[in-house]
Amino acid sequence: MSASPDAPLDVSAQPAGSVSAWGRYVLNLTAPRSHVMRNEAGRGNLIIGPARMGKKADLHVAADEAIDWRAFEPFATPAGSPWPRYIDYYGNDSGFFAWSQQRSIEQFSWAPSFADAREIDAGAADIYLLHLKLGELGGHLRLNLPAVSSLSLSGDLSRFAAAGAAPRSLSLLPTLSRRRSDAPYALPELGLLQETTSLSLHAGPLGQPISLKGIERFAALDGLSLWGGFCDWEELAKLGGLDNLEIRFAPQLSGLPPLASWPKLDRFIAYNVDETAGKALKAQLKARAKIREWSDYASVSQLRKPEWWQREYARPFAAWSGRSAKAANAAYDVALQALEQAAQAQDIEAAKAAIVAFAAGFNQAKGIETSEREDIGEAVWQFSQLDHVAALGVSEELAQQWFDEVRDY
Numbered sequence: 001m002s003a004s005p006d007a008p009l010d011v012s013a014q015p016a017g018s019v020s021a022w023g024r025y026v027l028n029l030t031a032p033r034s035h036v037m038r039n040e041a042g043r044g045n046l047i048i049g050p051a052r053m054g055k056k057a058d059l060h061v062a063a064d065e066a067i068d069w070r071a072f073e074p075f076a077t078p079a080g081s082p083w084p085r086y087i088d089y090y091g092n093d094s095g096f097f098a099w100s101q102q103r104s105i106e107q108f109s110w111a112p113s114f115a116d117a118r119e120i121d122a123g124a125a126d127i128y129l130l131h132l133k134l135g136e137l138g139g140h141l142r143l144n145l146p147a148v149s150s151l152s153l154s155g156d157l158s159r160f161a162a163a164g165a166a167p168r169s170l171s172l173l174p175t176l177s178r179r180r181s182d183a184p185y186a187l188p189e190l191g192l193l194q195e196t197t198s199l200s201l202h203a204g205p206l207g208q209p210i211s212l213k214g215i216e217r218f219a220a221l222d223g224l225s226l227w228g229g230f231c232d233w234e235e236l237a238k239l240g241g242l243d244n245l246e247i248r249f250a251p252q253l254s255g256l257p258p259l260a261s262w263p264k265l266d267r268f269i270a271y272n273v274d275e276t277a278g279k280a281l282k283a284q285l286k287a288r289a290k291i292r293e294w295s296d297y298a299s300v301s302q303l304r305k306p307e308w309w310q311r312e313y314a315r316p317f318a319a320w321s322g323r324s325a326k327a328a329n330a331a332y333d334v335a336l337q338a339l340e341q342a343a344q345a346q347d348i349e350a351a352k353a354a355i356v357a358f359a360a361g362f363n364q365a366k367g368i369e370t371s372e373r374e375d376i377g378e379a380v381w382q383f384s385q386l387d388h389v390a391a392l393g394v395s396e397e398l399a400q401q402w403f404d405e406v407r408d409y
Contacts, residue, residue, distance in 0.1 A: 049090035203228030
């Protein structure tokens with residue numbers, strides 16, 4: 001069946017998994033013929049959310065609107081698996097758990113925003129990877145988990161509690177401050193989730209670090225992956241059963257136990273880590289190999305000097321195209337130099353001129369998207385966090401005010 005590029009087709013009466021052609025389709029999603037969906041060739045995901053998301057959502061549904069998830073049942077990939085393969089949903093309808101009992105879901109990302117406390121029994125759901133985004137959740141969610149292979153939690157972890165089956169793989173992305181000077185984040189008590197055998201913890205390399213104190217609560221771990229800035233590294237020695245340890249984008253590894261602390265370790269990765277600690281780890285890899293060969297992958301690579309993190313990694317232009325990124329970084333360098341001169345002269349007006357010139361310079365650039373405007377604002381925030389700039393009395397609020405005065409909306 002081929003859909004017309006002009007008139008959307010209504011395939012609601014077609015058998016499950018029978019429609020795989022790309023095109024525009026009528027959906028009975030929240031009411032009869034309530035939505036029109038575009039199914040594009042080569043795309044496996046679908047985003048559902050409120051109108052305020054604009055083009056970031058494929059289908060607009062109010063947060064508290066009821067959804068008939070069966071509207072997607074006719075659709076399949078060309079290979080015959082259910083389509084969409086991955087669903088991102090921003091709203092409060094939890095009916096997808098029941099729907100998945102008849103139609104398995106490969107990956108589902110749910111961002112609820114309700115303000116009350118809810119308990120949901122999802123024990124019979126068939127979802128391979130479940131990602132719960134808790135950033136907009138004002139209330140509390142207690143979920144009887146299905147036997148998912150992987151569970152990911154992001155946002156305020158204290159707003160979630162789990163019952164049922166412990167996931168085999170758990171990924172945690174807690175809400176953290178952007179300031180390295182803030183007290184380290186302490187993981188909350190996570191109950192059932194601490195029975196997982198594989199844990200991935202994510203922090204920003206240059207923001208608030210995550211403390212590894214209490215990591216021994218995950219007593220069944222055999223695999224641990226750490227991304228970003230952490231402290232209390234010595235606590236990892238309490239996880240004697242690890243056979244897989246991965247550390248990525250870690251600017252400091254002070255206190256990391258020697259590799260001999262994990263007698264079962266057969267896979268070790270250190271990637272984009274502090275240079276001094278990385279050299280010591282390389283020596284340990286070689287020494288260990290003489291005693292017992294690594295049966296899995298072992299590598300220490302991309303060792304970084306302290307200045308690399310601020311000069312290279314921290315800049316917010318990584319996603320920009322090559323020419324645009326080059327120009328943005330050049331403007332950043334000019335602003336840094338001007339701010340250093342302003343600090344030496346104790347001249348706050350010169351600091352303002354440097355930040356204003358940096359921000360205003362992008363008003364002449366063509367094709368600046370909203371996300372890129374946000375990156376420019378992030379760069380201005382970074383300027384306000386420099387010690388010599390803050391010493392002039394430039395707060396992040398003041399820097400933002402200067403940015404807002406000249407930004408081209």
